Amino acid sequence: xxxxxxxxxxxxxxxxxxxxxxxxxxxxxxxxxxxxxxxxxxxxxxxxxxxxxxxxxxxxxxxxxxxxxxxxxxxxxxxxxxxxxxxxxxxxxxxxxxxxxxxxxxxxxxxxxxxxxxxxxxxxxxxxxxxxxxxxxxxxxxxxxxxxxxxxxxxxxxxxxxxxxxxxxxxxxxxxxxxxxxxxxxxxxxxxxxxxxxxxxxxxxxxxxxxxxxxxxxxxxxxxxxxxxxxxxxxxxxxxxxxxxxxxxxxxxxxxxxxxxxxxxxxxxxxxxxxxxxxxxxxxxxxxxxxxxxxxxxxxxxxxxxxxxxxxxxxxxxxxxxxxxxxxxxxxxxxxxxxxxxxxxxxxxxxxxxxxxxxxxxxxxxxxxxxxxxxxxxxxxxxxxxxxxxxxxxxxxxxxxxxxxxxxxxxxxxxxxxxxxxxxxxxxxxxxxxxxxxxxxxxxxxxxxxxxxxxxxxxxxxxxxxxxxxx
Amino acid sequence: xxxxxxxxxxxxxxxxxxxxxxxxxxxxxxxxxxxxxxxxxxxxxxxxxxxxxxxxxxxxxxxxxxxxxxxxxxxxxxxxxxxxxxxxxxxxxxxxxxxxxxxxxxxxxxxxxxxxxxxxxxxxxxxxxxxxxxxxxxxxxxxxxxxxxxxxxxxxxxxxxxxxxxxxxxxxxxxxxxxxxx
Numbered sequence: 001x002x003x004x005x006x007x008x009x010x011x012x013x014x015x016x017x018x019x020x021x022x023x024x025x026x027x028x029x030x031x032x033x034x035x036x037x038x039x040x041x042x043x044x045x046x047x048x049x050x051x052x053x054x055x056x057x058x059x060x061x062x063x064x065x066x067x068x069x070x071x072x073x074x075x076x077x078x079x080x081x082x083x084x085x086x087x088x089x090x091x092x093x094x095x096x097x098x099x100x101x102x103x104x105x106x107x108x109x110x111x112x113x114x115x116x117x118x119x120x121x122x123x124x125x126x127x128x129x130x131x132x133x134x135x136x137x138x139x140x141x142x143x144x145x146x147x148x149x150x151x152x153x154x155x156x157x158x159x160x161x162x163x164x165x166x167x168x169x170x171x172x173x174x175x176x177x178x179x180x181x182x183x184x185x186x187x188x189x190x191x192x193x194x195x196x197x198x199x200x201x202x203x204x205x206x207x208x209x210x211x212x213x214x215x216x217x218x219x220x221x222x223x224x225x226x227x228x229x230x231x232x233x234x235x236x237x238x239x240x241x242x243x244x245x246x247x248x249x250x251x252x253x254x255x256x257x258x259x260x261x262x263x264x265x266x267x268x269x270x271x272x273x274x275x276x277x278x279x280x281x282x283x284x285x286x287x288x289x290x291x292x293x294x295x296x297x298x299x300x301x302x303x304x305x306x307x308x309x310x311x312x313x314x315x316x317x318x319x320x321x322x323x324x325x326x327x328x329x330x331x332x333x334x335x336x337x338x339x340x341x342x343x344x345x346x347x348x349x350x351x352x353x354x355x356x357x358x359x360x361x362x363x364x365x366x367x368x369x370x371x372x373x374x375x376x377x378x379x380x381x382x383x384x385x386x387x388x389x390x391x392x393x394x395x396x397x398x399x400x401x402x403x404x405x406x407x408x409x410x411x412x413x414x415x416x417x418x419x420x421x422x423x424x425x426x427x428x429x430x431x432x433x434x435x436x437x438x439x440x441x442x443x444x445x446x447x448x449x450x451x452x453x454x455x456x457x458x459x460x461x462x463x464x465x466x467x468x469x470x471x
Numbered sequence: 472x473x474x475x476x477x478x479x480x481x482x483x484x485x486x487x488x489x490x491x492x493x494x495x496x497x498x499x500x501x502x503x504x505x506x507x508x509x510x511x512x513x514x515x516x517x518x519x520x521x522x523x524x525x526x527x528x529x530x531x532x533x534x535x536x537x538x539x540x541x542x543x544x545x546x547x548x549x550x551x552x553x554x555x556x557x558x559x560x561x562x563x564x565x566x567x568x569x570x571x572x573x574x575x576x577x578x579x580x581x582x583x584x585x586x587x588x589x590x591x592x593x594x595x596x597x598x599x600x601x602x603x604x605x606x607x608x609x610x611x612x613x614x615x616x617x618x619x620x621x622x623x624x625x626x627x628x629x630x631x632x633x634x635x636x637x638x639x640x641x642x643x644x645x646x647x648x649x650x651x652x653x
Contacts, residue, residue: 007637011632011636012629015613015632017614043637043640046639047608049586049589050608050639051608052586053586053589053590053609056501056505056506058498058501058514058515058518062500062501062515062519063493063494063522065519066526070523431556453556
């Protein structure tokens with residue numbers, strides 16, 4: 001036995017990990033090898049010293065210090081309860097009046113308050129509408145007259161295929177997403193909840209599937225109903241326009257993203273998807289506040305609206321061209337068209353953007369801590385929904401001449417062409433929250449700050465050469 | 472040792488039980504944070520953050536894991552995040568691991584290290600080595616418990632702990648010899 005091997009024995013001896021035979025080997029070696037004997041002595045001394053390090057205690061009760069914070073969390077959750085159950089209220093057992101679901105939710109213990117169905121529904125809604133926003137391409141909208149656009153896009157849509165396949169794919173990808181997203185308290189349950197809800201919603205929404213997918217099999221029908229269900233639930237306020245839904249989803253997806261940050265008091269680190277909705281789409285901006293209001297408890301429960309929506313939308317758009325057009329983007333963007341259906345601002349997503357959003361979602365999710373509590377997702381969406389309501393109303397910061405728009409997307413700041421939405425510049429990723437995005441008066445530079453913990457760093461983007469520098 | 476009954480009560484929505492449970496673990500949480508971050512204020516912040524996280528995530532704790540390792544996982548993760556944001560680390564290779572010659576070794580050993588020296592030496596360890604040492608000595612965790620807390624393989628835990636001790640004794644010897652601080 002050489003000294004190196006004995007070293008390991010010494011180390012394990014310090015942890016009481018040696019059996020008798022090994023101890024003997026160690027003892028007999030150190031008896032003959034003074035170096036090892038010294039080393040063992042030093043290590044033993046060190047180990048004893050480490051054991052004797054002061055058992056420090058906090059100078060004051062940490063729990064007392066955080067009690068106000070905990071109460072705040074509790075309150076936020078209580079407020080969130082009715083609002084978030086309203087979002088997926090469409091899932092409330094089929095014909096049950098949606099008004100009862102918030103009340104019922106309130107009576108449950110706080111850990112149970114978020115049924116996995118509710119969480120699943122909220123997530124599905126977030127994914128659906130979040131994808132819509134990111135994949136939404138304003139370039140393909142000529143104007144508010146949507147029916148023209150719709151047929152135009154349908155022709156253009158390279159990937160349009162039968163609704164059945166697509167919507168099944170949508171369900172699958174959604175289910176996968178939900179499973180992937182560990183913030184769902186029981187991912188399996190929530191993903192299985194989705195189809196179930198779809199089925200439950202079908203009575204109400206048979207027109208939806210019929211209208212949207214005329215020649216479907218029963219299975220496909222269910223799928224279609226399901227996605228419109230999700231879409232509708234997400235777009236609870238979307239009855240008039242998708243802008244509202246967009247904002248809702250933005251807040252919800254922020255919630256996902258922030259779930260791992262676990263700091264409920266933090267504002268959304270980036271209004272991720274919201275800014276993707278272009279500011280120049282006039283229908284949206286005014287409606288945005290409705291979205292945040294929709295989360296307030298006293299608001300009319302969303303479910304009726306959602307149901308109405310789900311049924312009404314396809315009825316209005318029963319035309320098949322439209323149904324096809326809606327399915328144009330690939331699965332990543334599949335959810336989105338459902339929302340478009342409501343909005344009449346339909347436009348197929350650009351594939352690259354859809355991919356980008358997929359990546360983004362993956363990144364966020366892989367950061368989520370294992371076993372994160374699903375229950376907190378809605379709570380956060382609540383906080384954020386309220387907190388950022390104003391910000392969401394104007395998703396981007398337009399340049400003084402209106403040519404550009406600065407959009408916070410996750411941990412980067414994007415500079416986009418206000419007209420086309422084309423990405424001109426993206427700041428480098430910084431670990432923190434982007435705030436105070438301000439254009440200079442002449443529009444030549446764009447300043448912003450990145451807040452990380454206590455610190456904040458300032459950057460300036462030079463518009464002329466599209467470069468940025470730290471201040 | 473937190474009673475399983477208390478944990479279950481906390482998980483089922485008994486807020487008082489949850490608060491009681493937080494009080495029981497706060498010192499343990501703080502102690503780990505204190506020795507990983509080597510700074511009282513940072514430790515208070517990290518420990519509070521960890522307690523809030525325990526509060527919000529208690530529903531996701533599963534009994535197949537030990538509660539104490541689950542808690543320590545939360546606090547060490549928070550500390551390592553904080554630590555990465557604020558401090559540059561010293562590579563473990565910067566300190567030689569060779570056996571020293573016998574010169575005056577006895578004297579050094581006998582003189583004893585003060586706790587401050589040890590804390591400074593711990594502070595020089597790379598984050599994972601430090602975390603392993605803290606869990607071993609401040610929480611009296613076994614190899615397996617450390618592995619569970621840090622989600623590391625058992626062998627990695629041993630190797631981190633052994634190397635950390637070697638490095639510590641080497642650093643402390645430097646202190647003793649030259650009276651060098653820092």
